[in-house]
Amino acid sequence: MKISNPFRVGLIGTLGVGLGLLIILSVVTLQTILTYIGAAIFISLGLDPLVSWLEKKQFPRWAALIVVIVGLLTLFAGLVWMVVPIIIDQVSELIALIPGLQAQFQEYPLVEVLSDQFPGLDVRAIIADAGKFLTDNITDIGSGAIQVAFAIGSALFGALIILILTIYFTASLGSIKRGLYQLVPATKRERFADLAEQITDSVGRYVIGQVGTAACNGILSFIFLSIIDAPFPPVLATIAFFFSMIPLVGTLIGSIIITLVCLIPGLGSPVTALFAGIYYLIYMQIEAYVISPNVMRRAVAVPGALVVIAALAGGSLLGLLGALVAIPTAAAVLLIIKQVVIPRANEL
Template identity: 65%
Template sequence: MKIQNAFRIGLVGTLGVGLGLLILTSLATLSTIITYIGAALFLALGLDPAMSWLERRGLPRWAAIIIVMTGVGLLVAALVLAVVPIIVDQVSQLVDELPRIVARVNSEDWIEALKEQFPQVPIDEINAQITSGLTDFFTNPDKLSELAGGVLQVAVAIGTGVFAVIIVFILMLYFAASLNTMKRATYQLVPASNRERFADLTEQITQSVGRYVLGQVSLAAVNGILSFIFLSIIRAPFPAVLAFIAFLLSLIPLVGTLTGSIIIVLVSLIPGLGSPLTALVAAIYYLVYMQVEAYVLSPRIMNRAVKVPGAIVVIAALAGGSLLGILGALIAIPVAASILLIIKQVVVPLQNER
């Protein structure tokens, strides 16, 4: 091989590696923006079925967008006005109760009860270590400064979250208004011979994603409303706060309802707030509810959204959560359904033709 050719190959290879690294670095740097775009597009697709329904009734696209967005805004405002004051009141009650809860936890009666129930566990040593750690924390200026820094970080995180919500909402408006235009522009990039098939697959995928979003929100709303009613009946501690947690976590497929149920049961066990009987009743209720959700509610609500085998649902949710966190877990199932649809309607027919 000539030296000039070797030099040329090495130069081209080095440039290729450098370009690849530049692309990966750019994607890592823009990961937050990409997440905002993905969340906004996902929400826009979730609202598109309602807009399309209004369009089929004769309304123009802009009027459908205004009606749907106004409805969503009124729903969110009503939820905020109805739930937030209750949550703020109950959180303030929880803060007021914390000293008494700590006092009950450190009481001799509670410690003796733990010793009787768990004789193999060194309760005295654990209590001494916790007490020593708390004393050192509150008497050490360095620890207090770390706490102040942590509070500042929490405030910054809250501000960043509010900014992210505003950005996602604005992007969602743009995507909802131009979704059909974006799809038509994408169709033009496909060869004319395959354009009709590509458009049909795209419409099926977007409809599945939209129905999935509406279905998941509906399941979460059912869980939140029933949780509030049930927790109020059994007089669980802070029912509005716990019901709101159940609603938020139920937006996460598979593990969301289970995680929210565990949190509610554990909160019901806190001395002075709940009782073992309340926690037991809550645990039984959520075990029954999860069966009803899995075999009655979910099939009825999600039967037209996505059709994915159970094993693939679990794998997709775990993979999506590992890659993109909560957003990844949310979009993993419709993405898996889209891949299965492409395999079924594109890959398999091509293999059968060979």
Template identity: 50%
Template sequence: MKINNAFKVGLLGGLGVLVALVIGGAVSSLATIITYIAVALFISLGLEPIISWLEKRRVPRWAAILIVLTAFVGGLVGFFFAVIPVIVNQTSGLIQQITDYFQSFTFDEFIDEAQGYVGDWVNLGNVRDDVVAFFRDPENIIEVGNGILAVGIAIGSGVFGVIVVLILTLYFTSSMKTIKRGLYGLVAASKRKRFIEISEQVTQAVGRYVVGQASLAACNGVLSFIFLSILGSPFAALLAFVAFLCSLVPLVGTITGSIIIVATTAFLPFPAVLWAAGYYLVYMQIEAYVLSPNIMNRAVKVPGAIVVIAALAGGTLAGVLGALVAIPVAASILIIVKQVWVPRQNEL
């Protein structure tokens, strides 16, 4: 290939790289907003199957949307006003119990006893003195205070994010048909019908997955609350909430939540931790071999190996959000492969 004007080619190439860097910087700056939009759209697609179910029962779409949104917002408001105060009180009680537990130790005797186990490898007395000296330094106290302030700012940002996601969810849910219609209008008329069919299958798969995962999380939360109440835990509501949140994350969520709950029950009378460990071992088997297959196979028909690979890849690339959306994304890719790629290959 003959290059007539090397300067022009280099200039255009440099401008292309510069534009790519600007676009990358813009996307990075808008990462939080993009995350809010993705989460809101994800929830909206999860509410869409319920709206469609009501429409099949001869409920007008506007009434179905109103019913679903009222129930959704009412549930959130009821949760914040009824459950959050209980969780806050139980969290304070748990922190106080842990503090009292550790304060019950005679620290010097504990250091002497622990020193007998570690031998001469580490001088625990010097470690204790270093820790005390660290917290006596005003600069270190300021650093710790800045860390606490950062945690407070993060909590405030989280509350703001929840409000933004709620507003976007209401908008996306109420105008889902309009959004789809506008998207479909961008496709060439000759390919629009096929595009609409595949898009509807993808959105239905995503919606069914959201409903299925939320059902599994609710099941774990309710059963955990019942079990912990029977066990006599004073933090049943808090730990059930932890079980619910963790179960929203596929694969590792239930295991993580179970470990946290079992570790917390160690502060109860001794047999409690054994009962908790046994219960969650049994529950994880039931969820893995009974609940999850029956619920998720109806939601998204994705082979088990792809579920594991997708969840691990999504978690590695985008953290918790990536793990949440990885399975419906995998289901969407499988639909596109089956509906587009395979028929084209068969025609060659």
């Protein structure tokens, strides 16, 4: 190729590279906002089947939207009401428990064992010094509690933004999809719209199925933890609910966290932790073989190996949101391959 004007070619190339870097920098800068938008779209796709179901029950669309949005607001308010006051109250109680925890550690048989095994190590003095350090640094602990409170406030603010965007996307999802379909050439618009509807329906069914499975875990956890007198059953049940939203390993991670919380001296006991561990071992089998197959029967169908790969990749790229979106995204890719790529390949 003959280059008639090297300066022009260099200038255009430099502008192209600069534009690419600007786009990448903009995406990195706006990653939090893009995450909020992605989460809101994901949730709104999950709420859309509920709106459609209510419309089939002779609800006007505006009434169906109001019912779904009010239910979403009630769920959000309920979670805030259950979790936030308990966390704020327990921070001060935890500080007050420090002397008692120190005394309990002094009486543990493990202290005697360590003292016998390591005669030159004054274990009791170390525990006493640790307690004195915590007592002398109550101010720092309080500032740490304030930082935790700010972190909780930031999380609630982000959840509120996602909630507002979800309400908007749910109310205007139909018009948004119709507007996107208009961007496709008329000759391919019908096929594109059909494929897009299948993808959005599969994502919606997946979200409902995952939330249903998580709700089963959260409700049953609250009932069982209340029966065995575990510490903070509403908080632990909320942890069980949110971790169950994570595919594959979420229920296991949440179960381990809850069991360890039940083991903390002064809050729980080894017996309570043992009951919790046995319960979650049984529950995970029931969820894997009974609850999940029935709840997710009409949701996306993705091969097991692809589920693992998609969940790991999505979690690495976008954290919790990536892990949630990964499986329906993999299902959408499989659908496109089956209905677009393979038919075109067979025509060649």
